[in-house]
Amino acid sequence: xxxxxxxxxxxxxxxxxxxxxxxxxxxxxxxxxxxxxxxxxxxxxxxxxxxxxxxxxxxxxxxxxxxxxxxxxxxxxxxxxxxxxxxxxxxxxxxxxxxxxxxxxxxxxxxxx
Amino acid sequence: xxxxxxxxxxxxxxxxxxxxxxxxxxxxxxxxxxxxxxxxxxxxxxxxxxxxxxxxxxxxxxxxxxxxxxxxxxxxxxxxxxxxxxxxxxxxxxxxxxxxxxxxxxxxxxxxxxx
Numbered sequence: 001x002x003x004x005x006x007x008x009x010x011x012x013x014x015x016x017x018x019x020x021x022x023x024x025x026x027x028x029x030x031x032x033x034x035x036x037x038x039x040x041x042x043x044x045x046x047x048x049x050x051x052x053x054x055x056x057x058x059x060x061x062x063x064x065x066x067x068x069x070x071x072x073x074x075x076x077x078x079x080x081x082x083x084x085x086x087x088x089x090x091x092x093x094x095x096x097x098x099x100x101x102x103x104x105x106x107x108x109x110x111x112x113x
Numbered sequence: 114x115x116x117x118x119x120x121x122x123x124x125x126x127x128x129x130x131x132x133x134x135x136x137x138x139x140x141x142x143x144x145x146x147x148x149x150x151x152x153x154x155x156x157x158x159x160x161x162x163x164x165x166x167x168x169x170x171x172x173x174x175x176x177x178x179x180x181x182x183x184x185x186x187x188x189x190x191x192x193x194x195x196x197x198x199x200x201x202x203x204x205x206x207x208x209x210x211x212x213x214x215x216x217x218x219x220x221x222x223x224x225x226x227x228x
Contacts, residue, residue: 004156033215042117042203043157045215056215091157098214101147104157 002027004094004105005074012111019079019086021108025094032075033102034067037089049075082112115140117206119219126194127227134189134222136204146187147205147216148178157203163187174198196228 005024013019025032030051035043045059049069060067064082069075079086089109093102120135138144148160161172168180178189187204201223205216 031214035216035218042218042220043216045217048215059215093157093216095214099145101159101162102216103159104149106156 004092004103006090006092006105006108008108009106010109010111012113013082014113015083016081019082019110021077021079021090021092021110023075023077023092023094023105025075025092026096026103029094029096029103031095031098032069033093033095034075034077035091035093037091037107039088043091046077079110082110084112086110087112115144115206115208115217117204117217117219119202119204119222121222122220123223123225125225125227128196129193130226132189132191132194132198132224134202134204134224136187136189136219138185138187138204138206138217140185140206140208142208145207146178146180147207148172148176148187148189149203149205149218150200151203151221152200160189160202194224194226196226198224199226200224 007022032049034046037043047060047067048056052071064080066078089107091107092105095102117138146163149157150160151157160176161170163170163180171177176191180187201221203221204219207216
């Protein structure tokens, strides 16, 4: 049973470009969470999605960031017009139901040059 | 809002020493509690969890944690560490009654075990 998959594992973008991060949840999981880990900090919640719905985006920056989890395909975290401060590790997690434990993917390390 | 604090940012131990990592949270309602571990170059893995019942929970690899509700604490323990326990450890809290069910993480504790 494959775990949570994220790609790419490493992404380098120049300032002003767009970054697209993908997350495929574990088989049978319909709840997806995105977290960000800035250098020397713990993980911070960004957004919680179920299929086709954003349930909680209280941790998302108000501008340039968006997330989706379509009926078919992976969840996508999109960052438009990236800035150096967006450099971080972005982790996706999934769970079978809202109250269950979350399983994490390997993360995508975004570097903005 | 929930918050989680881990008091020790860096811990260095020799093999066979006992380990206790502190975790305190602030939230007045019912919580689910977790410890995750991140080995070098790997993703977060669940060590153990507490939802309800016996406040002393056993996890993988000989780890255990005790939930003390009156102290808002969920400290992680291991009687005898091994070199392979070198990793970063994260305490996390979820409030299951919130629609978001997001995890709130502590800042992490980097454990180095010297052989």
